[in-house]
Amino acid sequence: MAEAEAVSPLEALEEVALRPERGLWSDAFRRLIRNRLSMAALILLAIVAALVVLGNYVDVVQRYDPRVQDHSATQEGPSLDHFFGTDQLGRDNWARVLQGTWISLQVGLGVQVIALTIGLLVGGIAALGGRLLDNLMMRLTDLGFAFPDLLFIILLRAVLAGRDWPILGEPVPQMIFAIAFVNWVIISRLVRGQMLSLAERDYVMAARAMGATQMRIVFQHMLPNTLGPVIVAVVFGIPLAIFAEAVLASSASGCPRPRPAWASWSRMATASFR
């Protein structure tokens, strides 16, 4: 999805020659700040994130307990008291949206953190570990690709349900684990492909010629350059992970009620549409 902007080589060179020396991250940060659309998106995301975190831990923002039912005020429309109205049991929708968003965000980000870790490991080992390891890792990825994703997630979630293992005892980590388990495959393939092609690049050979250790070459030169497409895949994976959580919820294996994940909740809401 990355679109190369057409810049003539000369212009590009000039730009590189004229600007002061900066590190990779500060360079990236400056370019981010310069892009107005990205900044607007970043600010919006920051507001959502702040609202969600505050809304789950600060009473002034949360306003109502999302679990408390008020039977004198069911199915109300939006008002100053209840920003988003109330549901059929009289619970405040604003508080419930914030709570549900928190779960969805945790799942979306958590899945990608795990998927990225496994993906980088498997992809990196495949690309750098020699033929035998490459074969082994790639057969593993093939297997991951062969599974029907959603079915596997539902099955894994069912396996994990009701276990009191450390960390995995709660529904949210269970869902994160189940979804991440099918999501690392794409990343590991990307990483492997990138690393294999990067290993042939001149600058890697130059680094090797100058006597850089394998570790340094991998972490200093190759890893940052593999990240571009990987970041795109990770970011696209976040909404997909949230959808997967929604599918779990809509097939009744998500968060147990009364915790409102987005999906189970929208299903309940549509029931009262008719």
Add this chain to the structure above:
Amino acid sequence: MLSLFSDGNNDKAMTGYIIRRVLRMIPLLWAVATVTFFLMHAVEGGPFDREKELPPNVLANLEKKYNVDNPLVEQYGLYLLNLVQGDLGLSFETNREVSTIIREGVEVSAQLGASAFLYAMVFGMTMGVISALNQNRLGDYLGVFFATIGTALPNFIMATFLVIIFSVQLGWFDVLGWELGNYRKMVLPILALGTLPAAYIARVTRASILEVLNQDYIRTARAKGLAERVVVLRHTIKNAMVPILTVAGPIFAFLVTGSFIVERIFAINGVGRHFVTAVFQRDYGVIMGTTIFYAVIIAAANLVVDILYAVADPRIRYR
């Protein structure tokens, strides 16, 4: 299309390649079957758990009938033996052949999946091409808008809104069901299932076409005075196909396996509906049958995509 394969050597290499790929599917399917088998037995509870416990002798008879009284490894061996002979076993819940259950649902699921795939490809690519050819103009904004909305809406939300607006309010389409050739029963499920992939394809197409439009041979084609239509159709779109094909395979798999949500919402009797219920009922035969069935389809889709690469880019050879 066929003329691309006229090279006799590549033809032969292609046949060998296909045979090898099909053979490689066998260990893969075995692995899928094995992992699924042991995972599903790791799910707590058994197929005959009821709110009221069954009398021990009834339970023993049931377990004997469905072969779940032997040690797990023995059951596994027996399952594989039957699987090789094409026997998927019985459903515990309905006492019917799993293969019959799948066969009954597959026609509808295949119709739904294929038409949604067709919609996603045709509509998505059209939007992508319009976007790319009008870069940073109205057409582009429309395309990008569609791509953003499409990827942000989960299909069950979209399905609900489509039903409320177009069936309940406007009465244009039916609320439930599926029937090939009856547009009232086809449009909404296809839209609900295919819009997310269509949006994704639109994005990929746009990026890929923009990339190709910057190539020297496009400038050459324009410089030698070719009609814009020829430049776009013959020189641009065909060369932009490889990335689109790359995502088409996973998208096909997504449509096939993702269809169960849409099947549930529209009460369509496809294969997908059975899986979810089967997991909850610990209906081992149906879980295995549907998983293997889907795995075969995914593997076949990936194979078709790999073969189509050669159609889009004749430089790709198979060894």
